[in-house]
Amino acid sequence: MFSLRVKFRAIASRIQVLDLRAPDFTPKRLLNIAVNHLPRRLDKAISQRQDLEDLETLWEILGIDAVIALENQEGKLIRVGISLLDNEGRGQNLFYDVKGKQQSAIREKLNIEQYWVIVVKSKNFPEEDEWIDILYREIDEPPTASGCRLIIL
Template sequence: MLGLRFQAVASQLRVLAFRASDLNAEHLLSVAEQYLPKRVTWAKNKRHDFSDALVLWDVLNIDAVIELENQDGKLVRVGISLLESEQKGRDRIYDLKSRRWYGIREALKIEQYWVLAVKWKDFPKNRGEWIDILYREIDTAVDHSGCRLIIL
């Protein structure tokens, strides 16, 4: 539910990149089949519609992809996961640093990946708060992995 809530905000801010031309359903499926074959099999057994890119994002376990311009004027593609628990966020960051997730991020041209730890009740409610959060984070230096846990 947090992912859908964030997608709505990102869409309003016009930074949501789920529908970028290079992130089409065919490409997403090929990435999922290459790096997450067990999740693809699970989704096939559940009769999920692989022509729907949103289903494939779910298979890839990515809540959103956004594109933000940093202070240098460079457009940066960022993968987003939202979790209510800081510990689950730390576990997710650990997974994201694996070779498999590096391959997924590279195939999807995701330069940074942020895991947002935020409780439902603390979810920022207005667009201005989100603008401040997103643009503060895009201009913050990242380590070599490109992954970051952000606690809201």
């Protein structure tokens, strides 16, 4: 959901946890990952004449709405991939997909240690201070075996 992504990124940027433009997230590297792991999505983007040098386009191809870096209570910096949806059923489906082999390989290449699928309705979208509480509460929870978590707000 585009509006959820924009709102979340704005808040993550303000609270200084957004990590989408980390030095290792170059267009060349993201494109290489898409070529190797998501050739159908890449072909579709090419057929739609999307700009494959644009980071936003590449993140969309990879299916990642945001990447944040959070420090847990032990002081370890953890990179977390985020997907935002407003429908619990679609959130459940995506959650099972991101635990799969293909998505795990993508996360590994991007050095993403955890992946959270967050289900939230636009009308119930948390305020900035609420996001701080949510994100730091979640990062302090022990990760699941897959490193993925479904969070329903």
